[in-house]
Amino acid sequence: MKPFFRRNSMLLISLLVLIALFAFAGRGMGSKDFVITMLRGLSVGAVTFLVASGFSLIFGLLDVLNLAQGTLYMIGAYIGWTMYIRPDTFMDLVPLLALMVSGFALNGVWNIVVGHIHLNPKVQRIIPWTLIALSLALFAIILPKYPIAIWDLNNYAQSPVTYSFMADQGTRLPVTPAVFSQISPFLAFGGLLLASMLFAFAVSLFGHAAQAQGRLKVKNFVPLAIVLIVAMVGYVFNNTLTNFFLGMDTTVLFLISVLVAALSGAALGGLMETVLIRPLYSRPIYQLMLTIGLSAIGVQIVQAIWGRNEFIMPKPSLFAGSGGACPASSLASWLQNHCSTIWLLGGRVRVYDEIFIPLVGIIVLIAVWILLKRTRLGMVIRAGVQDREMVEALGINVRRVFTMVFALGVGLATFGGSLAAPSTGLSNAMGESLLLSALIALAIGGLTSYPGAALGSLLVGFIQQFIIKYGQIGIPIPFTDIVFKPSPPIVPASTVLLMVIVLLILPHGLLGKKE
Amino acid sequence: MTNILEVQGIHTFIGRYHILQGVDVSVPEGSITALLGRNGAGKTTTLKSVLGLRSVREGSILFDGKPVHGMRSFDIAALGIGFVPEHRAIFRDLSVEENLKIAERHKGDLANKRDFIFDLFPDLKKFLAMPGLSLSGGQQQMLAIARALIADNRLLLIDEPSEGLAPVIIEHMISVIRQLSKKSTVLLVEQNFLVASKLAEYYVIIEEGRSVKAGKMSDLVNDRAAIHQYLGAA
Numbered sequence: 001m002k003p004f005f006r007r008n009s010m011l012l013i014s015l016l017v018l019i020a021l022f023a024f025a026g027r028g029m030g031s032k033d034f035v036i037t038m039l040r041g042l043s044v045g046a047v048t049f050l051v052a053s054g055f056s057l058i059f060g061l062l063d064v065l066n067l068a069q070g071t072l073y074m075i076g077a078y079i080g081w082t083m084y085i086r087p088d089t090f091m092d093l094v095p096l097l098a099l100m101v102s103g104f105a106l107n108g109v110w111n112i113v114v115g116h117i118h119l120n121p122k123v124q125r126i127i128p129w130t131l132i133a134l135s136l137a138l139f140a141i142i143l144p145k146y147p148i149a150i151w152d153l154n155n156y157a158q159s160p161v162t163y164s165f166m167a168d169q170g171t172r173l174p175v176t177p178a179v180f181s182q183i184s185p186f187l188a189f190g191g192l193l194l195a196s197m198l199f200a201f202a203v204s205l206f207g208h209a210a211q212a213q214g215r216l217k218v219k220n221f222v223p224l225a226i227v228l229i230v231a232m233v234g235y236v237f238n239n240t241l242t243n244f245f246l247g248m249d250t251t252v253l254f255l256i257s258v259l260v261a262a263l264s265g266a267a268l269g270g271l272m273e274t275v276l277i278r279p280l281y282s283r284p285i286y287q288l289m290l291t292i293g294l295s296a297i298g299v300q301i302v303q304a305i306w307g308r309n310e311f312i313m314p315k316p317s318l319f320a321g322s323g324g325a326c327p328a329s330s331l332a333s334w335l336q337n338h339c340s341t342i343w344l345l346g347g348r349v350r351v352y353d354e355i356f357i358p359l360v361g362i363i364v365l366i367a368v369w370i371l372l373k374r375t376r377l378g379m380v381i382r383a384g385v386q387d388r389e390m391v392e393a394l395g396i397n398v399r400r401v402f403t404m405v406f407a408l409g410v411g412l413a414t415f416g417g418s419l420a421a422p423s424t425g426l427s428n429a430m431g432e433s434l435l436l437s438a439l440i441a442l443a444i445g446g447l448t449s450y451p452g453a454a455l456g457s458l459l460v461g462f463i464q465q466f467i468i469k470y471g472q473i474g475i476p477i478p479f480t481d482i483v484f485k486p487s488p489p490i491v492p493a494s495t496v497l498l499m500v501i502v503l504l505i506l507p508h509g510l511l512g513k514k515e
Numbered sequence: 516m517t518n519i520l521e522v523q524g525i526h527t528f529i530g531r532y533h534i535l536q537g538v539d540v541s542v543p544e545g546s547i548t549a550l551l552g553r554n555g556a557g558k559t560t561t562l563k564s565v566l567g568l569r570s571v572r573e574g575s576i577l578f579d580g581k582p583v584h585g586m587r588s589f590d591i592a593a594l595g596i597g598f599v600p601e602h603r604a605i606f607r608d609l610s611v612e613e614n615l616k617i618a619e620r621h622k623g624d625l626a627n628k629r630d631f632i633f634d635l636f637p638d639l640k641k642f643l644a645m646p647g648l649s650l651s652g653g654q655q656q657m658l659a660i661a662r663a664l665i666a667d668n669r670l671l672l673i674d675e676p677s678e679g680l681a682p683v684i685i686e687h688m689i690s691v692i693r694q695l696s697k698k699s700t701v702l703l704v705e706q707n708f709l710v711a712s713k714l715a716e717y718y719v720i721i722e723e724g725r726s727v728k729a730g731k732m733s734d735l736v737n738d739r740a741a742i743h744q745y746l747g748a749a
Contacts, residue, residue: 379617383606390604393566394618395592395666 010506018459025466029473032347037469038462039344039354043423044437045461046361050416052438052445052453053368054409060385060448061405063284064277067291069413070435071298072265076414077421077430078306080261081313084254085163087245088175092148094234098227099192100139101271103200105223110204112216124205131202138195142188147178153307161311168314172246177239185235203275254316258418265414266407273406278399295431303428313421315340319352353423360419364412365454372450381405385448433492437464440495444502446512455510460495467494518577519544519670519700520565525574525584527557527564534560536724537574540702542670542717547692547701549715549732551708551746557724558704559601562672565702566598567591578670593620597663597699601674603655607648611639614647614658618665625665632661635691653684657691664695671695674704689713708746712736720745 005012026034055069083090119127152158158173166173180188234241245253272294280287314320321338328334328342334351341348342355349355372378380401384391392398417430424430437460445456467486474483486494502510520542527535535557542548550558563569565576567588576584583591592598597618606614615625615632625632633640636657642650650658656676663671676692677685685707692701692714705711711718711732718735720728722745728735735741 376617379609379613382608383613383617386606386608387604389568390598390600390606391617392588393568393592393598393600394662395589395620396617397587397589 011510014502014505014510022462022466025470028475029469031345033469033473035345036347036349036354037465039349039358040468041462041465042358042361042458043354043461044464045458046358047416047420048434048437048441048460049361049454049457050364050419051413051434052441052457053365053450054412055438056442056448056450056453057368057381057405057412058409060450061381061388062273062277062281062402064287064406065291066406066409067288067435068272068295068298069409069438070431070433071295071302072268072410072431073413073417073420073434074426074428074431075268075298075302076261076265076417077313077426078302078417079264079414080257080418080421081160081164081306081311081426083245083257083260084250084313085160085167086149086151086175087253088149088177088242089151090260091234091238091242091245092150092178095189095231095238096146096148096192098231098234099189100196101267102193102224102227102231103196103198104203104271104274105227106197106200106221107204107274108220108223109216110201112220113201114204128202128205131198131205135195135198135202138191138198142183142191142195145182146188146192147180147182149175149178159309160306161309164311164313168312177242189231189235206279249317250314250320251316251318254422258415261418262411262415266411268414269407269410270403272410273403277406278402299428299431306426308428310425310427312425315352315422319356319422350423357419357423364415368408368412368450377401377404436492437495440499442509443499444509446509449509449511449513452509452511459498463494463498464491467491517544518542519579520702521575521577522561522565523575523577525561525564525571525576527560527569527571529560529569534569534724535564535571538564538721538724538726539729540719540726541729542700542702544669544700545696546717547696547703547715548717548719549711550702550704550719550721551711552721553745553747554706556721558721559674560724561721562598562674562702562704565591565672566596595667595669597666597668597671599656599659599663599671599673599676601678601704603659605647605650605655605658607646609647610644611647611650611658612643615639615662615665618662620666624667628665632664635664635694636661652679653681653688656680656684656688660688660691660695664699668699670700670702672702672704675706676703677705677707677710685710708742 026038029037051069051073055066058064058066058069151160151163153160156162163173245256248256276290276294277287280290318338320340322340323337325333325337326339326341327348328337328339328351331342333339334342340351342351343349370378372382380391380396380398384398384401388398391401420430438457441456441460442453443456444459445452445454467490468488470484471486471488471490474485476483506512518541520540522538522540524537524539525535526533526537538557538561540548540550540561550561552558560569564571565578565583567583567586567590571584574584575582578591578594578596581594583594606617609617612625619625638654639658639661642654647655647658660673660676663673673692676688680688689710692703695701696714701714703711703715705714712735715732718729718732719726720741728741728745
């Protein structure tokens with residue numbers, strides 16, 4: 001026990017000082033304000049953690065600083081919103097997206113095929129780019145003609161803002177289903193399939209030197225079969241599924257939306273790693289520039305599809321109740337009335353924002369912790385963080401684990417975005433500020449430490465909320481009559497200050513390890 | 516006797532540096548073969564080239580008669596090659612048991628080998644739940660060797676096993692490598708000629724990235740001029 005204290009003395013002292021500071025901060029306010037501030041801090045910390053933990057996992061194993069993590073968080077919110085408010089649009093997109101990625105479902109096949117092709121270096125350099133150009137041309141021809149029922153950014157009555165507002169009022173604007181008119185469905189589906197195959201094959205050709213050798217097996221075609229089934233079901237049962245989602249209780253639909261956002265994020269992350277990040281593992285500066293570029297592109301895409309206006313995402317019915325019985329006075333009363341607020345230790349607390357979000361954050365923290373500590377995949381990830389080459393020398397395909405971790409990291413960010421949307425609303429800027437908070441949280445907690453990401457996020461959440469609260473109630477300066485009210489710009493500055501102090505004392509962060 | 520590993524004229528670059536400039540190594544099945552040479556001669560790079568951890572530009576590598584040049588390193592390892600690297604590469608944050616378990620290629624590999632492993636390395640049994648970083652240098656070396664034995668590897672590549680170990684532990688390690696060579700073929704990189712000569716039946720000397728001499732260890736031991744010329748030892 002003694003060596004533990006000696007080894008971690010600076011960490012323990014730092015933690016004690018931080019706890020003492022928060023306890024001291026709590027003395028300046030009533031118990032009601034203290035509880036609410038703590039819960040709000042937990043909520044902000046939970047959302048920050050979802051982005052920070054993904055960032056930390058990706059950086060720890062892959063050495064990739066994914067600066068697009070904030071934008072992906074924002075994209076998650078918009079994907080979740082689309083599923084929640086416009087399931088018809090989402091259902092129109094299912095066959096389209098499935099066919100667009102179908103080529104990558106045959107990655108195993110391409111690797112084997114490419115392993116048997118021997119081209120001279122010049123041809124090998126030209127062919128992939130030719131195929132990519134052909135594929136992009138096909139996409140450019142088909143996509144504008146593909147019918148998708150979508151909102152209209154130029155008509156306020158049909159804009160996402162109005163759809164959100166109406167949904168919040170408990171009604172849904174009627175939507176007109178999209179039908180194939182400019183192109184036949186068979187031509188569209190065949191063209192998309194071909195374009196995707198060409199693209200994926202071209203990407204495989206880039207990695208020619210390290211292809212798998214072996215024979216084609218039936219199992220190599222299973223992923224493609226699954227993707228095609230998803231596309232077919234999405235197309236044939238489009239209206240049935242849309243009506244099914246529209247008729248659902250909003251709580252269930254919200255859970256599905258969050259799941260869809262997380263899975264879409266994971267798929268996007270997998271694709272990003274395979275296509276864009278993988279060729280740049282030996283060039284970290286290019287990776288950094290790539291993720292910054294992707295982040296900017298992501299914001300532009302969101303602006304083009306969902307517009308620049310901020311809008312809300314209505315809370316699911318379980319957390320949206322109002323009326324005479326609200327705020328709920330007890331858990332039983334809340335369960336009965338589904339109030340949006342509840343009385344807790346004399347303070348009025350928003351159930352979704354200040355109880356549900358922290359709860360989900362804790363569940364995710366535990367789930368990922370179990371994944372890391374109790375599963376073989378987690379064991380490989382922890383080992384890979386320390387020595388990738390040795391893991392590979394044991395016969396383990398580290399590249400596949402890289403893709404999984406990237407997918408998990410991005411999935412956590414998009415999950416976070418869709419979870420936070422009913423609390424914070426949706427805006428084009430929501431990712432930037434959160435990425436900054438997440439980076440500060442990681443610097444405080446330790447860049448590659450998963451528990452460090454949790455601790456750092458929690459501290460960032462607490463300090464932000466305490467400063468906000470003191471901005472309202474003021475801090476009496478001892479021995480004077482002056483009451484200091486911190487202004488809003490101090491909120492981000494305070495987290496930076498905390499980061500600087502922590503890094504001065506513990507250069508690797510609170511739980512980071514020396515490399 | 517057939518050769519389980521046949522390395523012919525390989526050239527390997529690390530960045531712009533041409534490290535291996537024609538290395539030939541034949542490893543007869545069931546033998547212990549030592550790669551000898553001065554510091555920086557290219558012995559470790561040869562082992563890593565065999566495993567695909569360094570990409571080979573020219574030459575061929577046959578494992579069990581099958582070409583492995585150009586294959587991905589995890590696919591090569593999965594053919595049945597175990598690696599005990601220089602400095603051991605123990606996963607510090609994983610427990611001793613996890614360090615062994617991660618080397619499983621099939622579920623139950625560790626369970627099947629438990630008795631064999633713990634007979635060879637009784638210390639590891641005591642520290643099973645401890646993190647890898649808490650082991651001493653000698654124990655880490657034993658763990659690294661044990662890890663290479665978990666899967667059914669037919670060839671073990673062992674890099675500098677005696678480095679940094681106390682003489683009494685080196686003796687134990689020599690007996691361990693002798694014991695495990697009854698089940699697997701061993702290709703050994705060893706700076707300490709005394710250790711190499713006690714263990715190996717065959718040798719290959721590498722100098723400045725080229726294999727310059729090979730043969731039976733019993734012949735080399737009596738060839739003082741060659742030892743002095745290539746290894747600097749008398």
